[in-house]
Amino acid sequence: TGECYHTFRGHSAEIVCLSFNPQSTLLATGSMDTTAKLWNLENGEEVATLNGHSAEIIVLSFNTTGDRIITGSFDHTVAVWDVGTGRMLHTLIGHRGEISSAQFNWDCSLIVTGSMDKTCMLWDAATGTRVATLAGHRKEVLDVCFDYAGQRVATASADGSARVYDAETKQCIAKLEGHEDEISKVS
Numbered sequence: 001t002g003e004c005y006h007t008f009r010g011h012s013a014e015i016v017c018l019s020f021n022p023q024s025t026l027l028a029t030g031s032m033d034t035t036a037k038l039w040n041l042e043n044g045e046e047v048a049t050l051n052g053h054s055a056e057i058i059v060l061s062f063n064t065t066g067d068r069i070i071t072g073s074f075d076h077t078v079a080v081w082d083v084g085t086g087r088m089l090h091t092l093i094g095h096r097g098e099i100s101s102a103q104f105n106w107d108c109s110l111i112v113t114g115s116m117d118k119t120c121m122l123w124d125a126a127t128g129t130r131v132a133t134l135a136g137h138r139k140e141v142l143d144v145c146f147d148y149a150g151q152r153v154a155t156a157s158a159d160g161s162a163r164v165y166d167a168e169t170k171q172c173i174a175k176l177e178g179h180e181d182e183i184s185k186v187s
Contacts, residue, residue, distance in 0.1 A: 005041070005044070006041070006043075008039050012033040015031050015032075016031065016057070017059050017060050021062045021083070022064055023066050025042065026038050026041060026047065026083070027041055028069055030058065034051075034054065034056060034057065034073070035049050035051055036049075036050040036069070038050070048085075048086030050069075050071060050081050050086060052079050052088045053073040053075050053077065054073075055073050055074035056073060057072065058072060058073065059071070059099060059101055059102050063108040067082070067084065068080060068081065068104070070102050070103075073099055076099065076115070076117075077091050077095070077099070078113050080111070089128070090127070091128070092111065092113065092123050095117050096115070097115045097116035097117030099114070100114045100140065100141060100143065100144075101114040103146060104146075106146065106149065107150055109126070110122055110123065110124065111124075111125050112145070114144035114155060115140070117141075118140060118141060118157075119135050119137075120134040120135075120155050121133050121134065122170070134153065134172070136175075137155065137157040138157075138159040141155050141156070142157060142183065145187055151166065151168065153165045156182075156184060156185060156186035157182065157183060158182040158183075159182070160180060161183070162176040162186050163176065
């Protein structure tokens with residue numbers, strides 16, 4: 001119908017990323033004000049404010065069960081949050097540049113992060129421990145994603161190439177070259 005159900009107000013700066021949870025009961029918003037908010041889609045009310053980053057949040061993503069959400073920030077960190085309580089569970093520290101992308105794999109066991117530091121990192125989602133650093137790009141990593149089986153990681157870079165890594169062996173299994181300029185998204 002094109003009808004607006006709710007207008008969500010509460011951030012003190014621009015909203016730069018948003019995502020529905022898998023059940024379509026919550027909307028998450030990330031903002032230049034360094035916070036993320038969870039909103040109830042049924043009544044439009046704010047459910048939680050996720051505080052903990054020291055710079056703007058530019059990426060957020062729910063896991064496939066909807067009980068966890070990750071937020072990536074220009075403060076070089078990714079935070080893992082419990083959706084039910086709004087409590088921060090882990091801070092993923094290791095990147096030396098702004099976070100550009102972050103995602104859970106399908107079974108919620110791993111997190112992949114991409115950064116302006118030219119690297120991609122794999123993390124254990126349960127413990128927040130870094131599993132591997134996937135390097136090789138000459139410029140910033142702008143986007144990352146898992147395949148649906150969670151066995152491969154794809155990266156897109158400002159160097160005009162994409163790469164595919166085996167999530168188990170951590171080896172680069174394909175270098176995709178041919179674009180004349182940066183690759184901003186990969187899926």
